[in-house]
Amino acid sequence: MKLKRPSIPYIFWMVIFTLIPIVLILYSSFTDRNGNFSFESFSKAFGYYDVFLRSLWIAFISTLICLILAYPLGYIMSRQKASVQNTLTMVIMIPMWMNFLLRIYAWVTLLQNDGPIDIMLSFLGIHTTLIGNQGAVILGMVYEYLPFMVLPLYTVMAKIDKGLIEAADDLGSNKYIIFKKIIFPLSVPGIISGITMVFVPSASTFLVAQYLGGVDDIMIGDVIDRIFWSDQNTGSAIALILMVAIFVFLIILNFFGDEEAVAT
Amino acid sequence: MKKTKNDIIVSLKDIFVEFDGEVILNHINLDIKDKEFLTILGPSGCGKTTTLRIIGGFLQPKQGDIMFDGENINSLPPHKRNVNTVFQKYSLFPHLNVFENIAFGMRIKKMPKDEIKKRVKEMLSIVDLKGYEKRSVAKLSGGQQQRVAIARALVCDPKVLLLDEPLGALDLKLRKNMQWELKQIQQKTNTTFVYVTHDQEEALTMSDTIVVMNNGVIEQIGTPTDVYNEPVNAFVADFIGDANILNGIMIDDCRVKIFGEELECVDKGFGQNTPVDIVIRPEDIEIVKPEQAKLVGEVTEVVFKGVHYEMTVMCKGCEWIVHSTECAPVGSIVGMKIIPFNIQIMNKMFIAEKNTFYAEVISSNKEENRITVSVEDCEFDIENQYFEQGTKIAVTLPPSALSIAGDGVGHINDVYIESVIFKGEHNEIILESDKQKWLMESDVDEQVATYVPLKFDFTKAEFKVVEGEDET
Numbered sequence: 001m002k003l004k005r006p007s008i009p010y011i012f013w014m015v016i017f018t019l020i021p022i023v024l025i026l027y028s029s030f031t032d033r034n035g036n037f038s039f040e041s042f043s044k045a046f047g048y049y050d051v052f053l054r055s056l057w058i059a060f061i062s063t064l065i066c067l068i069l070a071y072p073l074g075y076i077m078s079r080q081k082a083s084v085q086n087t088l089t090m091v092i093m094i095p096m097w098m099n100f101l102l103r104i105y106a107w108v109t110l111l112q113n114d115g116p117i118d119i120m121l122s123f124l125g126i127h128t129t130l131i132g133n134q135g136a137v138i139l140g141m142v143y144e145y146l147p148f149m150v151l152p153l154y155t156v157m158a159k160i161d162k163g164l165i166e167a168a169d170d171l172g173s174n175k176y177i178i179f180k181k182i183i184f185p186l187s188v189p190g191i192i193s194g195i196t197m198v199f200v201p202s203a204s205t206f207l208v209a210q211y212l213g214g215v216d217d218i219m220i221g222d223v224i225d226r227i228f229w230s231d232q233n234t235g236s237a238i239a240l241i242l243m244v245a246i247f248v249f250l251i252i253l254n255f256f257g258d259e260e261a262v263a264t
Numbered sequence: 265m266k267k268t269k270n271d272i273i274v275s276l277k278d279i280f281v282e283f284d285g286e287v288i289l290n291h292i293n294l295d296i297k298d299k300e301f302l303t304i305l306g307p308s309g310c311g312k313t314t315t316l317r318i319i320g321g322f323l324q325p326k327q328g329d330i331m332f333d334g335e336n337i338n339s340l341p342p343h344k345r346n347v348n349t350v351f352q353k354y355s356l357f358p359h360l361n362v363f364e365n366i367a368f369g370m371r372i373k374k375m376p377k378d379e380i381k382k383r384v385k386e387m388l389s390i391v392d393l394k395g396y397e398k399r400s401v402a403k404l405s406g407g408q409q410q411r412v413a414i415a416r417a418l419v420c421d422p423k424v425l426l427l428d429e430p431l432g433a434l435d436l437k438l439r440k441n442m443q444w445e446l447k448q449i450q451q452k453t454n455t456t457f458v459y460v461t462h463d464q465e466e467a468l469t470m471s472d473t474i475v476v477m478n479n480g481v482i483e484q485i486g487t488p489t490d491v492y493n494e495p496v497n498a499f500v501a502d503f504i505g506d507a508n509i510l511n512g513i514m515i516d517d518c519r520v521k522i523f524g525e526e527l528e529c530v531d532k533g534f535g536q537n538t539p540v541d542i543v544i545r546p547e548d549i550e551i552v553k554p555e556q557a558k559l560v561g562e563v564t565e566v567v568f569k570g571v572h573y574e575m576t577v578m579c580k581g582c583e584w585i586v587h588s589t590e591c592a593p594v595g596s597i598v599g600m601k602i603i604p605f606n607i608q609i610m611n612k613m614f615i616a617e618k619n620t621f622y623a624e625v626i627s628s629n630k631e632e633n634r635i636t637v638s639v640e641d642c643e644f645d646i647e648n649q650y651f652e653q654g655t656k657i658a659v660t661l662p663p664s665a666l667s668i669a670g671d672g673v674g675h676i677n678d679v680y681i682e683s684v685i686f687k688g689e690h691n692e693i694i695l696e697s698d699k700q701k702w703l704m705e706s707d708v709d710e711q712v713a714t715y716v717p718l719k720f721d722f723t724k725a726e727f728k729v730v731e732g733e734d735e736t
Contacts, residue, residue, distance in 0.1 A: 163355035166322055169342040170349045171369035171420060181368075185359045 028236040041233035045241060048223055055220040056245070058134065059203035062141035066149040066198050067191065069142070074153030074190070075183070078160070085158065092147050100144070104211050107140050111212070136212040137219075141202050148197040156190030157183065192253055200246055273298040273456050274319055274347075274424055279328035281314055281480075288314050289325070290480040296424070296458060301450050303459045303467040306477035307503070309713035312460045313352075315477070316426050319458065320349045333423070348417035349426040353433075354409045356401040362388075362412055363397035369420040387415040390449060407438045414449065424456040431466065443469050464504045468492065476500050479682055479713070492545075497610045498685045498692075501543035508549075508584050510688055512542040512609070520609060523580035525558045527602070531609035539617070541610045546574070546587040548606035557599030559584075563592045582688030613683065614694050619702050620660045622730065625651045640698050644675045646722050651729065658728045663692070665724035666704035674717025684710050 032038040077088050095103065110117055111130040118130055130136060160183060168178045206221030213219075220242060228235035274296040281289040289311045296302050304312040317323040318330060321342035330337050337345060348369070356365050363384055364371075370380045388394055391411040396404075401412060410430055417425055427446075431439045447470050450457045461467055467474050468488045476483045476491060476499075484496045495501035498509050513521045514534040520527055522542060534540055554560045561579025568574075573591045577584045577600060584600065592598050623637035628651060636645050637657070651657055668674070679702065682694045693710055695702040695718060702718065710716070 161353075161355065163351055163353055164357060166342070167349070167351060167355040167357070168368070169322075170320060170347075171416070172343045172372045174343055177372055181372075182357065 025236045025240055028233050029240045032233060033231075041231075041237040042241075044231070044234040045237040048220065048238060051218065051220050051223050052241070052245075054217070055203055058137055058141065058209075058219060059199050059205075062138050062145065062202050063149075063195055063199045065138065065142050066146050067194065070146060070149035070153050070194065071187075071191075074150050074157050074187075077150075077154045078157035085154075089151070089154070092150050095143075096147055101207065103144065104140060104208060107136075107143065108211050111136055111139075131212060132214040132217075134213065134217050137209045137217050140208045140212045141205065144205075144208065145198040145202055148201075149194040152193040152197065153187065153190040156193075157187050160186050192256070195253060196250060199249065203246060204242055271298050272296065273333060274458070275331040276315070276318070277329040277331065279315075279318060279325045279330070281311075281318070281323065281325050288480050289318075291328070292477075292480070292482050294475060294482065294485070296456060297473070298423075299454055299456055300472040301447065301457045301459065301470055302473045302475065303461060303471040304475045304477060305461060305464060305467040305503070307462055307712055310477040311480040312462075312477050313428055316349075316428050316458065316460050319424070320347055320426050321345050346422055347424045347426060348420050348422040349428065350410075350413045350417050350430045352428045352430065354413040354430075356409055356412055356416070358402055360401070361397070362393070362399050362401060362404070365401055365412055366416045366419050368416060373420075383419055384415075387419045390418070390452060391415045392445070406434050407442060410434065410442065411445075414446075418449070418453055418455065422455065424458060425450075427457060427459045429461055430459075431461075431463075439466075446470060468504070474504075476503065478503075494608060495543060495610060497613050498541040498543070499613060499683050501541075501608070501610065502683075502685045506546050506585055506587070508544045508546065508688065509685055510542045510544070510582065511692075512540050514538045514540045514609060518604070520607065522559075523582070527558065527607060528604040529607040529609055530604050531607075534609060534611070539612055539615065541612050543608045543610060544584075544602055544606060546585040547572070548602060549584065549586045549588075550601040550603075551575070551586060551588050551590065551592050552599040552601045554597050554599045557601045559600040559602075560597060561600065563594050563596050563598055566591055566594055584688065614701050614703060616701075616703050618660050618662050619666065620658055621700065622656060622658050625653055625655045625657060628653050640676060642676050649722070649727055651727075656730050658730045659720075659722075660726040660728070661720055661722075662724055663703045663705040665721040666695075666702060667706065667719045667721065668704075668708070668710060669717040669719040672717055674719045677717045678715045679718040681710050681712050681714055681716060684712055 029041055030037055030039070032040050077085055080088065108131065109115055112118070113129065113131070115130075121128065121130075164182055164186075165178055168182050173181060204221050206219065206225045209217050209219040210222050220238060224235050224238050224242075227238075272295045274294075276292060276294040279289050279292050281287075292311075292315065294315070304315055306312045314323060318325055321337070321340060321344075324338070332345065332347075357368065360368070366384045366387055367380050370383065384397070385394075388396060391414055393408060393411055393415070396408070396412075401409060404412065410433075413430065414425075414427075430446075431442050434442060443466055446457070446459075459467075459470065471488055473485065474488055474491050475485050478499050484491055484500050486494070491500060491504055495504065495507075501507045501509055510522055514531075514537070515521055515526065516536050517532040517534075518529055520529050520531075520540070520542065559579050561577040561584065563575050564578050564583075565576040566573055568591075569587075572587045572589050575586045575588065575592060577586055577598060579600065586600065621639055623639045625635050626638045626643065628635040630650060633650050634645055634647050635649055635651055636643060676697050678697075680696045682696050682701070684691050684693050686692075690705045690707050691709060693704040693706055695704060695716075697718070704718075
């Protein structure tokens with residue numbers, strides 16, 4: 001493949017900010033504190049297998065909830081007039097203009113004991129702890145990543161030619177069949193990119209669980225965050241395992257997408 | 265419910281459609297016979313696609329009834345109508361292959377698998393796409409996609425197949441082929457075809473019946489021969505085939521006057537001294553020696569068209585188009601002979617030699633000899649005229665005093681161009697504003713069905729004071 005001159009800065013960028021860091025991570029995963037080759041950090045990393053599984057589980061559940069919430073929303077948005085579509089896109093984007101940490105703090109305030117929701121619930125006679133559990137973590141994640149699911153779904157569905165829907169109607173399909181046979185299959189690329197955009201960052205996210213979850217709810221991102229400064233080698237090893245896991249997941253997902261034989 | 269005659273499959277009764285106050289279909293009536301190839305022909309924006317969408321069920325008329333086999337189907341959604349459509353952009357399902365696209369309708373009807381397989385195969389052989397079952401529709405050529413679209417619609421065994429300019433995206437040669445193939449398919453399957461196009465040649469080639477539409481109304485319904493040989497008005501004559509369209513005066517039955525020359529014709533019943541439009545087809549003019557004809561002119565241009573020569577003859581200040589297998593050289597003086605049968609007389613679409621509008625003087629300035637008038641919610645100044653404020657005046661303008669404002673600022677804005685017809689020396693343009701129609705002469709070709717600003721030349725105008733009650 002012949003490379004064009006304008007691609008040089010980007011190659012430079014990729015080498016410095018992608019390739020070299022990965023090599024460094026690889027290097028430090030396979031060495032010990034003194035720089036000798038060793039699997040020690042991996043054996044330490046596997047000690048966190050329960051956190052690993054929990055992270056993937058929470059990411060999976062969050063992605064699923066996002067998909068369930070975002071699919072109808074994306075569909076409804078795509079059926080609106082152009083001006084309404086733009087406004088709705090804007091509304092969905094607005095929370096993203098705020099700082100990530102601030103949004104999490106907002107949820108802490110809302111959910112904490114004697115916070116507004118807690119007070120309201122106690123009026124109704126419901127006494128429960130809203131914060132410091134896995135549910136709160138999932139809530140925070142869904143809130144955080146919902147726009148990343150809505151936007152690709154909406155974009156793909158808005159692109160579906162109205163003519164196809166008319167054609168299906170013409171050939172005898174009622175609304176349900178139109179959805180099943182036309183809209184759903186054609187929205188699969190949106191589902192796949194939505195899942196990718198939500199699952200990948202939520203599997204490796206940190207801070208959300210620290211603020212909204214309990215002591216036992218920390219995620220793998222938090223672990224990396226915590227141990228990296230004291231034990232770079234183990235931190236690198238965990239990051240590497242996470243990277244491989246996500247990579248495998250993406251391959252499976254894309255394979256599934258090809259199976260659907262989607263063309264646009 | 266009234267039962268229509270057995271041979272009429274679809275009947276549109278008094279259909280009226282408007283979008284945002286703009287009338288798209290103006291009370292049209294149309295009967296479609298069973299098993300015929302009917303073409304709806306008209307320029308873009310004439311309402312032909314809307315008519316098709318009404319039959320297909322994609323659009324509800326504001327008023328009127330759609331009868332199908334004698335039953336009212338106004339409220340029936342598309343999927344419950346025994347009608348299928350071949351869409352302009354084909355609208356093939358991109359995620360399905362050729363087989364699945366064609367099988368789509370039958371799968372919904374839950375037909376047995378063997379039956380589906382058999383019928384898809386049959387249909388593919390009808391549209392000449394044998395062995396294409398497994399291909400992806402995205403990888404087919406335009407003509408192939410179009411045939412898949414036809415197969416997909418036809419396989420459902422509709423009583424009526426609607427086709428919305430299906431050949432529009434194809435190149436000329438493929439189009440000619442497909443025209444022939446479509447006609448074959450229609451005869452093989454014995455289905456009623458309703459075909460929409462703006463291509464007059466396509467309509468003449470394929471149809472049993474042609475419906476000519478313009479501005480949301482049906483101008484003429486007839487066989488291809490009828491609409492070509494006996495157009496009802498200048499619009500139809502102009503739209504279908506080449507034609508010399510001229511102004512004339514019907515002196516009496518069978519006697520018509522063109523440019524001061526009295527000619528014999530075969531049409532009757534237009535009254536006496538009635539202004540009429542006359543159409544003479546270029547191939548109906550015979551070039552003879554000057555002394556043998558009443559109409560004599562000079563050949564100004566000759567173009568060889570393969571089958572015939574196309575000559576332009578200047579006669580009485582008018583350009584005449586003549587098609588002949590024999591060539592008269594440029595510059596020669598020739599006579600043009602037309603047999604009475606070939607002079608087709610038509611009623612004028614809009615009878616007026618001059619435009620008259622009524623205006624109210626809303627302010628006047630005696631020193632500057634200027635008035636400001638109000639017409640149809642527009643206000644403008646007229647120089648070198650004086651009337652008292654509040655006077656109602658009638659302004660009469662010849663067609664040559666009207667023009668389309670090049671700078672976009674006219675006296676009356678947003679006037680609709682209803683028709684543009686070349687009348688030998690200039691274009692005759694009929695325009696419509698909110699309250700009246702206008703006749704304009706212009707040497708410029710204007711685009712029909714657009715809105716333009718209309719400008720008046722008041723130096724050519726006549727002014728008259730009228731009483732309030734006379735304003736009609």
